[in-house]
Amino acid sequence: MQKYILKIQRQVPCENIDYAKHLNPEQLEVVKNADGPCLVLAGAGSGKTRTLIYRVAYLLERGIDPHNILLTTFTNKASHQMRERVEMLLKKNFEGLWCGTFHHIGNRLLRMYGKHIGIKPGFNIMDEEDSLTMIKSCLRELNINTKDKFFPAPRVIQSIMSYSRNTKSDISDTLDKHYPEFLQIADTINAVYSLYTKKKAGSSNLDYDDLLTETLRLITQSQIVRDKLSAQFQHILVDEYQDTNILQSEIITLLSERHGNILVVGDDAQSIYAFRGAAIENILNFPKQFTGAKIFRLETNYRSNQSILDLANESISYNSRQYEKHLHSVKDVGEKPALINLRDPRQQAMFVIQKITELNDEGYDLKKIAVLFRAHYQSAELEMELLKKGIPYVMRGGMKFFEQAHIKDVLAYLKIAQNPFDEIAWIRALSTEEGIGAGFSLKIFKNYTEKCASLKDIFNEKYWGFLKNRTRRGFEHFRRIIADITKEGESGNLDRMLESIIKGGYEKYCASRFDNYKDRLDDLKELVNFAHTYNDLKKFLADTSLGETFKGETVLNTAKDAGDYLVLSTIHQAKGLEWDAVILIGLIDNQFPHAKSKESLRHMEEERRLFYVAITRAKDYLYMLHPMTRYDYNYGIVIARPSMFIEELPENVYTKWEIEEGVEVL
DNA sequence: CTTACACGCTTTTTT
């Protein structure tokens, strides 16, 4: 073999960006000197994203090739924004840049190199619901009596398995630490786990957790791949490091083996994902793990006024385990956060409405205001009032576009075309056919896997004699659709494939099954439009499964046409965002902190960090609301105590407001 | 075997 060097022309490194002008000295230090292992402790609102973006731009300007940079983010949205901002800064596109969530990066690596560890590049990705369906079918197959009151619900089994995988511990460990009541059935759960693993492999499916565990296995087991990748990634940058888990930290450790340029950014005070396996130890132990690591601190807050920050600092000081920080604001003292006691959730909703109306009149667009809460159901009353008053709003999170039944039904057919042994997809698609329900779907799929060698064999009559009447007609329809999409698929026409599913029968099914079928048909049209931008089925399906959004948030009908709308969000979803005014609702005991978190100090401290995250979203105004009653599904309306996160605060960090009802005659 | 309907149980947070 002969080596041939292809010379790649690069622009001469020249500094176009005036870094010193755009960044403060703390940030500048990071941008210019973050070589080798580096930990950046970035307080809330300290411009951590900005710093990362400028660091990437700086590297690119110095001639580092984009494909040698790996930048991981927490959400898809964040990754798009980062890429965009880097491109805006340098006025150039960087296609090659590796930028995305760990799950995305894992997906990409496994498609490219999975074959080294026996993973087919055409694998499908299961979302949480798919994985739950598979767990249920495992339970059935193993003849486990799930009706026993004592037996954990499938959802619980799912979280046990997922948690143990994300923390790299075995099932019994997880049970011992977090679900001691199920310790005695560890064997059963292990049996479910191994069948689940087997089924997944058999149907060439990866679930979300696999995207991490298999990526780690890939670079652990294959020396060739590890060498290649660790040579490639000259610079690795990780955002939100406080919320990474042990798998993720091992992945980046291995990937940085060769060059050692690993820059992690985070704030231990904002670690809020331990419940799904995030290891706050990653950030706490980073200096120990990488001896000689440089530590940077970003302690200037550009977001909140000093009063809001004082309250935040006071609150977080009740937590024991943390890095020492001294966050200070560049803004004035500003207005003290308001603490408001309301009679009940309804009065709370009325207060919110009046307050946002006032703020609106003062010149704050609705978009500058957010209502935040611990859990989705806390927003029910408010949503009703907003609808009544015709105030446009957007609920962040909630049901995602690609998680809706009608979207998943249609995509199931495409998944079969992509990966003909995808059990979940078969069952899903078949179940939408008339005359075929849960029972026959499974029978048909079993028959297919046992007798057929390829998808073509579904057209071979000798295998399908056992189907009669209605079921047969349903199956024939299914075959016709498969035939159509296979044909369209040959020319790589994704939108035509979708059209043949929708027009070929799903439309009718949709109308008969859903009463809001018109909205759903509109969604399907949008799906077709979205598909039009793709020419690779694999990529299209991966993007849809990983929750790549194309509409941004689900904008409610009321808000669709009104350019301005209020944001409603869980605190988790509000991470990384900011608003001029933040209204925190439902600050009551058992809801926030959540009842289940009171069992251990660890959980309590995580809840307090969540409270900290909520407070530090606010720039100018912060309203903390606690109604005196709440609705309990066992007892009906019950008295609610204020959250301990409020009660523990000294009274000088907030202003108490008294509510009096005055009658306004219209 | 499918479908329709009623009851009862549950509700944290999510890539």
Add this chain to the structure above:
DNA sequence: AGCGTGTAAG
């Protein structure tokens, strides 16, 4: 209040 399971009818 909504979903999933359980039951009875087609």
